[in-house]
Amino acid sequence: MAFDLFLHKGAFIWGCSSKPHSQLDSHSGGLTDNLRYQLVHKCTILSVLAQKAAIPVEDEKPLVHSPPDDNALLHIHNKGFHKDINMLPKPLTSIDVSSSASDGSKGLPGAYSEDAALKAYPKCETVPCDEFEAAFKAVELWLVDKAVLPIENSIDGSIHRNYDLLLRHRLHIVGEVQLRVNHCLLGLPGVAKEELKSVVSHPQALAQCEMVLNELGVDKIGAHDTAAAAKTLAINCLRHNGAIASSRAAKIYGLDILAEGIQDDDANVTRFLVLAREPIIPGTDRPYKTSIVFSIEEGPGVLFKALSVFSMRNINLAKIESRPLKQRPLRVVDDSNEGSAKYFDYLFYIDFEASMAEPRAQNALGQLQEIARFLRVLGCYPMDTHV
Incomplete structure (x- = not known):
């Protein structure tokens, strides 16, 4: 289960506009001024970050999108956030970004x-997006x-859905953010926490605050996400109900932090990825992290050999994640003595602490490519060392 569900079960896409609309006409398919999110700059694509595959992998084929129709695009308010809930920015939907499928995720301000x-x-x-894949597509379509x-949480682990989407789409990781989760108990103005009889939030948020909720003796009510719980509380104005959400959600929806x-667990940290259409130019002026995905042939010690290319160059591996190769989940190996054996085929996602500007990182990937059936660099970006 994706950890993101306990946070907000969704994703935020953002844009910082500075260019006139006319400069985007050739890229955006004639989008109207209703969506004033424009690209600030483009970075040079380094040949060392070019996406490579020794053998094509079915899972990583990019999706093809047609430009969205202007009438289908949602008008996004450019006036910030308001306590008037009806005036809040509405999430971009799958229709707005020509999405063909929904992953069930939601996104709301807060x-x-x-x-x-x-x-x-x-x-x-910031602009909310109603599903993970819609956020990917919004960047691809030049809407933002x-x-x-979010990609992982210190308590609930990885968000596998976003790992799969990283492979399906051709966006680049250009940054990371580590955010300490601060769950707040929210209530209507003037209500004390002792007056609460029930608290609404996402089930994982409720589970992570179990000790406090049990002490209060309240009923726990599940919601789609934490921001939606705060919004529901503000709309319904039920005095004896509370919500668990962020402090920003309290400000947006006019609620008190009780x-x-x-x-x-105080050590509750969420790691987020920043995705863009173009990679950034890696440097050596600060700590950098590089994310890759690869697959290997089955055989004794093959994975060990793949990982040793980093160890022999003193490169620290920050994370290893394996995901089944969905289009080819099982492989049959014939053995004359034992009959047929079935193995899972995996993709391996690795984050290592080195910049692609360093020769040791370039050499490590060069050697890995000799072993791997498929190799793709997802991005090289500065590490977030402040939580």
Whole structure:
């Protein structure tokens, strides 16, 4: 289960506009001024970051999109956030970005991804998106500059859906954000927490605040996400109901913070990725991280050999994630003595702490490519060392 569900079950896409609309006509398919999110700059694509595959992998074939019709695009308000809920920006939907399928995710103002976007880019304008894949497509269709999506949580682990989408789409990781989760107990103005009889939030948020909720003796009510819980509380105005969400959600929906930091585990950190159409130019002026995905042939010690290319160059591996190769999940190996054996085929996602500007990283990937059936660099980006 994707960890993001306990946060807000969605993603925020953001844009910082600075160019006149006429400069986007050749790229945006004639989009109207209703969507004033434009690309600020484009970075040179380094040949070292070119996407490579020794053998094509079915899962990583890019999707083909037709330009969206102007009448189908949602008008996005450019006036910030308001306590008048009806005036809040509406999430971009699958229809708005020509989405063909939904992953069930929702996004609303006040979600934790918004906090992550504002931490990375304090002056950006955030726009909610109603599903993960819609956020990817919005960047691809030039509706916004970048997307900020959660990828893992220190308690609930990885968001596998976003790992799969990284392979399906041709966006580049250009940054990361580590955000400390601060669950707040929210209530209507003038209500004390002792008056609450029930609390609504996403089930994972409720589970992570179990000790406080049990002490209050309240009923726990599940919701689609934490921001939606805050919005529902504000709309229904039920005095004896509370919600668990972020402090920003309290400000947006005009609610009081009855208690802060109510999560059972204080070490609750979410890592987000920043995605863009073009990669950034890697440097050596600060700590960098590189994310790759690869597959290997089955055989004794093959994975060990693949990982040793980093160890022998003193490159630290920050994360290893394996995902089944969906289009070819099982492989049959004949053995004359034992009959047929079936194996899972995997893709391996790795984050390693080195910049592609360093020869050791270039040499490591050069050697890995000799072993791997498929290799793709997802991005090289500065590490977020501040939580």
